[in-house]
Amino acid sequence: MTSHASYLLSQQGPFAQAFNNYQERQSQLAMTEAVEQALASDKQLLVEAGTGTGKTFAYLIPAIELDGKSIISTGTKNLQDQLFYKDLPTVFKVIGKTRKVALLKGRQNYLCLHRMDFNLQTARFTTKDTLEQIVKIRQWSETTKDGDLSQVNFLKDDASALPFVTSTADNCLGNDCPSFSDCFVAKARRHAMDSDIIVINHHLLMADLVLKEDGFGELLPKADAYIIDEAHQLPDVASVFFGQNLSSRQLMELSRDCLLAYHAEAKDCSDIKLYADTIEKQTADLRLLMGDEVPRQFWRNYLEKNDIAEHFEQLEQSLSLLTEVLQGQAIRSRELENLAERAEALSSRAACFLSCDEQKDVQWIEIYRKSFTLNTTPLNIADNFNKAIAPYHKASWVMTSATLAVNQQFKHFQQKLGLYNAETAVFPSPFEYREQALFYAPRDMLNPASPEYTRQFIASCLPLLVASKGRAFLLFTSHRALNEAATILEQHREFNLFVQGQASKSYLLDKFRVTENSVLLGTFSFWEGVDVSGDALSFVAIDKLPFSSPGDPVNQARINAIKQQGQDAFFSFQLPDAIIALKQGVGRLIRDINDKGVMMIGDPRLIARGYGKNFLQDLPPMLPTRNQELVEEFLANL
Ligand code: SF4
Structure with a gap:
């Protein structure tokens, strides 16, 4: 036995004393040693750990023992909760050591004070039910410390109030926000910056690697180790973030927020209302023209239909005109300035969907009952991913899953993410x-x-x-x-x-x-x-x-x-x-x-x-x- 982490998990270590019938697992000991070495030498390591290896403890212990900051990313919010509320406290208790830990979720999980207040002031655009939900959230906001909306019992996952009380990277005002000093998203990020171990999910990881959201400072550069669990899911999540999308929901929300801003701050600029109304109607008309609900289809097949191409071009022109109008009004408030930025971003995305470099990307559409989403996905994300993690080359990266290799080889996964120089290891399941x-x-x-x-x-x-x-x-x-x-x-x-x-x-x-x-x-x-x-x-x-x-x-x-x-x-x-x-x-x-x-x-x-x-x-x-x-x-x- 050569490492401290493997000692802790061995038959002589504290886990064996803490749990009845504890049996050390050779695969787990070998994996924890490999992770410990990778973290000590800033390596990239890919690990397939068969079911029952105990891979979570095998990477948590080296992360806890590391003299530095670790970011642990996993596939879902449930797995994040399990790591944060169950696995980390268990390991801390058994080894008698604690580190400062933070659970960081995507911004849509936190209350946005600014949008809640703004939408309450201009309540005319919400239904009675939605308004009641927002009022209740307002009451709850006075008691919550972290603004985590999952603690609001009466709020369902698809509650109609959610878009009115949460922010997106597009509509967040960042440092310029009047509520910035109390902002829960900013607080969660500051707490994470101050922690030794941060538990995130792949969407948040990719959002940070790719989008570099404004206004909240950087989260990732300060970490010394990145441990990616359920890593087999990462290429698909990364593909989304290296692509583009334009949805009817984004267009409708832009239109609605423009109308709110028009009534609240720019009543003398009727062009805002004119183009916001036009975009709302054009978006609804486009959805009707698209026909039945269908799963993913090539966008070019729809663009070849004259009526859809014509309507889409008109929509793109309206976005461009709205952008010009909003840019002229941007000086009046941070809200209008943000709307101008959003309109410009959607306008340039719409222009992209009028043409496509099919050598590099594929454009596709998903049509739902009442909405649609246009997407551009790169055919190959290896270069993009390599560029995104290049600034973190001094950190170690450990990617693990029960299913990462094919015939003991990692070539397939390595090619997807461009991790050609990563070291690899397979630790088999201990099951008979x-x-x-x-x-x-x-x-x-x-x-x-x-x-x-x-x-x-x-x-x-x-x-x-x-x-x-x-x-x-x-x-x-x-x-x-x-x-x-x-x-x-x-x-x-x-x-x-x-x-x-x-x-x-x-x-x-x-x-x-x-x-x-x-x-x-x-x-x-x-x-x-x-x-x-x-x-x-x-x-x-x-x-x-x-x-x-x-x-x-x-x-x-x-x-x-x-x-x-x-x-x-x-x-x-x-x-x-x-x-x-x-x-x-x-x-x-x-x-x-x-x-x-x-x-x-x-x-x-x-x-x-x-x-x-x-x-x-x-x-x-x-x-x-x-x-x-x-x-x-x-x-x-x-
Ligand atoms: S900074 Fe962004 S997330 Fe925070 S309150 Fe303001 S708009 Fe909302």
Whole structure:
């Protein structure tokens, strides 16, 4: 044993004394040593830590012991809360050492005093219900210390008051804000600046790396170590931040804020009202012209339609005219100056969506029931990411996840983020998979493209669901298959079904855990970040290999770009992504050293196609079988 961190986690260390039946894990000791060394030498280190390694403590201890500031970024707010409220206090208590820690969320989680007051003064544009919510928030604001809106019990996630009481990077007045000295966002940032360990999420990390928001000083340059957990999610989050977007919501909000400012501060400038009204109408008309709600589509397909192109050009002109008018009024107040900046930014983004460099970017649109979002996504973010982290080259970067490597290699992940010189390490799971899990591939399955496939998949699951008495996750690659499966299973009243979309994810999981004969049906949001250990989950079935949709414009454009470079897009891009996704899904089954269960994958391509072995070699070493009776018996005995 060579390091202090590994001593702490060893059988001789304080964790062994603090917890009954504590068993040191070689993978965890090796990982904590590797992280400790990386933090001591300003390296980039990529770590795949198999399920059950205990990777959180393996990186927290070196971060706590580091003589410097660490930023720890994770995938979701829930995981942030778990790190901040549970894991860090546990480690502090056991090792008898504390550091100053801060939990920093995105600005939309904090009350914006300025916008709340401004919108209350000009209440005519809110509904009665929204106004009542804002008034209640005003009362709460007098008691809160940190302005964290998650503590406001009566406020739902989609509450109509939220846009009126929170800020965006666009509408925040920063240092010029009249409420700046009391600003909760600024206070949270100052507290973070003053802390040794800051827990953030990937969106905040990328917002800071890419946008460098004004008015709040810099957060990141002072950190000595950046530890990125759930790092497999980082490339997708980064792609959003290196792109551009223009949404009907941004346009409507600009229009509404212009009208508020017109009534409050510039009643003599009727052009503000004229162009704000025009933009609101043009945005609504565009949405109507776009037709039905559709998932991601190439924007160029819409721009080729004359009426949409014409309306979009008119909208872009109105934004440009509004910008000119607002710039003429900007001297009157900081609010009008900010509106001029926002209008100019949206105007130049709109101009970008009238043309596109398809060699570098892909432009796509997502159309919802009442709104739309236009997006530009770079085909390759490696250079952008490298440039973004270049100022932090003196810090160490540790990126970790249970699913980062493909066939023990990190090439795929490294290429995505341009981390070509990073050191890499794989620490295997300590679980005895051959003892704990059966891997079942049913025979005679139809081609997954067949319209009968989902029906057959559920028919194959049913005897196993009976044997396991529910306690099962059925994971799907599409909402269509999920809905079809739910309809079929509704006829089997012996099972209590929990179907994604019926309630929040956390509610469904809580109910699933405590209900007998429960079967949970979910799509990709249940493939990761879901932890049900013990008897509550004994059977996980996946319908198809999770290849990303070839119809998706970003995928299609990236595949075409790879092909144009003379490379094989399937083996270099689609297959590794699908392997990582499958590893995540399979990882739901065995969460603890005492867990046992059956993993079933229905897709016959896993066995029949040559690339099937690429998936199989990356899955945990479960005991394989194609014998249904044996699987039923195994489940019945659990
Ligand atoms: S500085 Fe920005 S976030 Fe803070 S109160 Fe002012 S507008 Fe709101």
